[in-house]
Amino acid sequence: IIIGLSILFIIILYVTLRQTFSNYQKQVVDLVDSIEVIAQGEEGLRIDTSEKDQELLLIAETTNDMLDRLEKNIHDIYQLELSQKDANMRALQAQINPHFMYNTLEFLRMYAVMESQDELADIIYEFSSLLRNNISDERETTLKQELEFCRKYSY
Numbered sequence: 001i002i003i004g005l006s007i008l009f010i011i012i013l014y015v016t017l018r019q020t021f022s023n024y025q026k027q028v029v030d031l032v033d034s035i036e037v038i039a040q041g042e043e044g045l046r047i048d049t050s051e052k053d054q055e056l057l058l059i060a061e062t063t064n065d066m067l068d069r070l071e072k073n074i075h076d077i078y079q080l081e082l083s084q085k086d087a088n089m090r091a092l093q094a095q096i097n098p099h100f101m102y103n104t105l106e107f108l109r110m111y112a113v114m115e116s117q118d119e120l121a122d123i124i125y126e127f128s129s130l131l132r133n134n135i136s137d138e139r140e141t142t143l144k145q146e147l148e149f150c151r152k153y154s155y
Helices: 002-039 054-114 118-135 143-154
Strands: none
Touching: 002 054, 054 118, 118 143
């Protein structure tokens, strides 16, 4: 009877262990398959954590957290690149707009000179100089520059 019970116990233990290891092996294979798909660049994929044992659950949750942070970082970098391109475009426009205005004023001044309207040409020239002074990036000016600015302004 003891031998029979021992054999029955060994069979039950074998079936139970086989089932447990088979389940654990399936979880490991599923985890590895998911990681391989993610490694190939599948975006948005996350590892299923619903049927994982404690150790594998920790690996799956940690991997999912890393993927979430990676996705957020990629999005943040993309937004920064867009902001940089936008700032570059605004800087270019800021350079082009005054240049266009100066060229237009110079064209008008030259037209006035060709039409022998010297006083108008002088006014346009002084106005253009005033604009250049106002748009200038210089933070400090000399007294001489300020007096010249006042002279042009009162012209």
